[in-house]
Amino acid sequence: MNPHRRFGTGLAGCLITVALLVSACGNDPTTQGSGSAPGPSPSAQTPAQPTTSPQPTTSPEPATSPQPTTSPEPATSPQPATGPSEPITSSEPGVEPSQPGTGGQEQVESGSLRFQDCGEMYLCASLEVPADHRNPDAGTVTLELGMLPARDREQRIGVLLVNPGGPGGDMNSFLDYNAGLSRRLLERFDVVGWNPRGVMGSVPHGCSDETNRFMLVDPLPDSPQEQSALDEAARTAAEACLEGLGKYAGLIGTTHTVADMDSIRQALGEETISYFGFSYGAQLGLLYADRYGTNLRAIVLDGPTDPTLEPIEMGVGQLRGFARVIADLFDTCRRDSDCPVPGDPETAYENLMAQVEVTPLRDSNGDVLVGPAEVELALTTAAYDPYLWSSFYRGLASALRGDGEMLNDMAMWYLEGSDSGSFVSIGCADSGPLTRDDLQDAMVRFGEVAGDFGRSAIQSALPCLHWPETDPLPGGPIRAPDTPSVLVLGNRGDNATPYEWAAAVAEMLEHGTLLTYNGKGHLSYGRSRCVDEVVDDYLIDLVLPTGNQECD
Structure with a gap:
């Protein structure tokens, strides 16, 4: 790398694939010590870079160009600080803080599932699903599930399925922080999360050490x-992931x-469910609405990707989004x-x-x-x-004086608060070799x-050079005609x-x-009381604003 490199328009831009976690509350990485995992969890924006390695879509034509990527998203959003040199001390405006937990319940029966105390802040269950939904003879895989039971059982509406983003965002830290949801939603819904395939104990990959080393x-x-x-x-990262996943690498x-x-x-046992997805989780929701719209009661997509974009165009859009933010950061x-x-x-x-x-x-x-x-x-963080x-x-100023501890904390927080192994594995499975x-x-x-920062972003997709043939994630417009309503x-x-993607999806x-x-x-959710009220009113009462609405 040229030590005197400059970036396009003089900015450092960072491409991150869609990922991320819910911006509701979290911790400042510089106050936790190197390597501390973040609190709650919205990106991504992610090592093997499928620009959404996440890229929603359902039409029959597979994407043929690489999905951009650079690194996985941090698992959570931080708390606000009051000035450029002051510590982060309070939670973000928007969602009211609420103690995580199960509301005192040790067990909940739901359909064929039994959610039980597992020593976490939520109840746990597991579910066997077909390894390949197109081939019933391919055996099964086991998914990890978690539940925050509705606190007001008499006023319970139903199930709210949630996903924090990624690909690779896990339910564990997400549910530990109530999925970033308001008290109103926690009272009325059984909030259910899951670790998707390739995440934590759901078809584990066992390659995080190798992918983290690759990213450094x-x-x-x-x-x-x-x-x-x-x-x-x-190559080492790809081989470790493929060895860990075994026959499930393409599934x-x-x-x-x-x-x-x-x-x-x-x-x-639910005829219909409600769904709330963040970032890559919004992509999952968009695809679900297209395929299973009649099974949805309500659905919120926070920060979706535009499924009509080719992967490279999606990467370009993300780089522009990062460039705007980084310019603001410096200004x-x-x-x-x-x-x-x-x-x-x-x-x-x-x-x-x-x-x-x-x-x-x-050191x-x-x-x-x-x-x-x-x-x-x-x-990027x-x-x-x-x-x-x-x-x-503060970290930049300290590093210029020869002390790299704070910047290292931020980098490690990013890596350890997300799962680069999941991001690489799912991203490469979606893109194919x-x-x-x-x-x-x-x-x-x-x-x-x-400039060079953009060029460095695509290097995160290098492990996909070594990936076997898979069924690439298709692309194209999604109308979801059978879904009653979708709040974007x-x-x-x-x-x-970028905002343009949400506008295009809506x-x-x-x-x-x-x-x-x-x-x-x-x-957006958890950052503005106006946003939170519109979302909560919709999920609870199925009331939507007349026409599109703006919040400050």
């Missing part, structure tokens, strides 16, 4: 030795998970006299990248704390939520949008799932309503 290799090699190191790390993609969602509904520091970054923050960032390319920051044992990959991951900008500013030509084409386009949330300041759906949040950060 310099993504823009500028010598044969660096290229060889990147290629070897990608963990998004289309199989969508079919599992209806198996969960049936096992719960905010410029305008704040208390910002601790010396001089121009963008120039300071570029200077640090040049420095650690040549001389990485190390007292000589281990690398901060190299090019860690700096980009820290910026900050791009998901303005409440993390102050942490990034890629070729060098595929990656080169994407690299050219991403470089046009965001779009945040004008979203980095990973427009193409036969019964879509768009709720616009004029804010910042990834996703």
Whole structure:
């Protein structure tokens, strides 16, 4: 990587595939110590980069170009800070904080499932589903499920199935924080989450160590030795994931998970369910609405992807979204006299990248704390939520003084708060095997949008060069004519799932309503009381605004 590289339009942009978790509450990574996992969990935006490695779609034509990717999304959204140099101390506005838990219930029977105390903040169950829904003779796989029982059993409406994003977002930390939902929803619904195929104990991959190591290799090699190191790390990661998944490597993609969602509904004994999906979880919901619309009572999609876009175009859209947010991040520091970054923050960032390319920051044992990959991951983390900008500013200023602890904390929080093994595995299963030509084409386009930073994004798809043939995730418009109504949330300041995608999805759906949040950060629910009230009213009373609505 050229130590003096510059990024398109002078910005550092980071492509993250759709992922993410629900922005409701969380922890500041710089207050937890290196490697601490985040609290709750909306991206992604994700190592093997299918731009939505997540890419919703259901039409018969498979996508043929690579799905962009760079790294998985952090598992949760942070709490707000009051200024660029102050610690994060309070929860975000919007969703009212609520104690996680099961409401004192130790067991709930639901259909054929028995949810029981498992030592977590939620009740646990498991469900066997067909390994291949198209081939009943292919055996079964087991999915992990969790439930937050409705707290007001007499006023219980039914089941609200939820997914935090990803691909690779797990239910565990998500349900530990009540899925970021309001008290109103927790009182009226049995909130059910699950670990999709390829996540945690549901068809485990066992390759997170290898994919994390891959993600910490310099993504823009500028010598044969660096290229060889990147290629070897990608190959090792792919082989570890394929070995862990075994015969299920081609059966963990998004289309199989969508079919599992209806198996969960049936096992719960529910004629219809409500659904709330965030980021990649919104993609799952969109596909479910298209295939199983009559089985839905209500559905909310927060930060969906546009299924009509080719994978490369989706990657370009994400890079533009990140570029807008990162420009704002640097401008905010410029305008704040208390910002601790010396001089121009963008120039300071570029200077640090040049420095650690040549001389990485190390700890007292000589281990690398901060190299090019860690700096980009820290910026990626900050791009998901303005409440993390102050942490990034402090980390950048400290790194320029030779102390890489804070930026390393942010990078590790990102990696350990998401599952790069799941992201790689599900992303490659959705894209199928890629070729060098595929990656080169994407690299050219991403470089046009965001310079070297854009080019580094596509390197996350390198493990897919070693993936076997799969059924690629198809693409095309989705109308979901059998779904009664779909509430689509779009945040004008979203980095990973740009607002334009939500507007396009609401427009193409036969019964879509768009709720616009004029804010910042990834996703909308939990950031604005106006948004939360519209969503809660719809899920509880099936009341939608007349026409599209905007919230501040």
